[in-house]
Amino acid sequence: MSDLNNIGLEKAESKELAGKLNELLANYSIFYQNTRGYHWNIKGDDFFELHVKFEELYNDLLVKIDEVAERILTLDHSPNHRYSGYIEKSEIPESSQVSNGKTAVREILEAFKAIITLQREILELSDEAGDEGTNALMSDYIREQEKEVWMYSSYVDDK
Incomplete structure (x- = not known):
């Protein structure tokens, strides 16, 4: 029983999961801040539509950031909280100031990928x-985000 953590999972597997969840936390945090930037800086004909859509997205990302951090704690590990660490671990790059709607949405699609x-x-x-x-958390996120990808992809479809 000494190889199990407080919720009955193998400590070594929990450590590996917590490490991957910290990678996810880093990606979510950069994605969140990028989306705030899109919200603040969007211009053009689609301003009203995209301004609201980006706000919905960053509010959702904020909830997920908290849930992922709490899951890491539940696994008996510590969530990373420094942006310098997030930048190092994130596959999602920091976005420059983006005011073009299609450019922002394309960056959002890359982040979702x-x-x-x-x-x-x-x-x-x-x-x-x-x-x-x-498992349940990731499954729920994937299902929800696949629909978001479809919707954002429809916006930038130039066919």
Whole structure:
């Protein structure tokens, strides 16, 4: 029993999961800040529509940031909280000031691709570890974000 943490998961597997969740936390944090920038700086014909849509997105990302950090704590590890660390670990780059709607949406789609790919890795690890809590969280995020990708992709479809 000494190899198990407080929620009955193998300590070594929990440590690996917490590390991947900290990578996800870094990506979410950079994605969040980028989206705030899109919200603040958007200009043009689609200003009203995109300004609201970007606010919805960054509010959702803020909730997910908190949930991921709390999951790391539940696994008996510490969530990273420094932006310098986020920048090092994130696959999502910091965005420059973006005021063009289609450019912002294309960057959002790239961010979702990185996030969903990482969440699929975490889903596989959590399944192997028998970690239903992390598994359910990742599964819910993926399902929700796949729909978001479809919607944002429809916006930039120039066909």
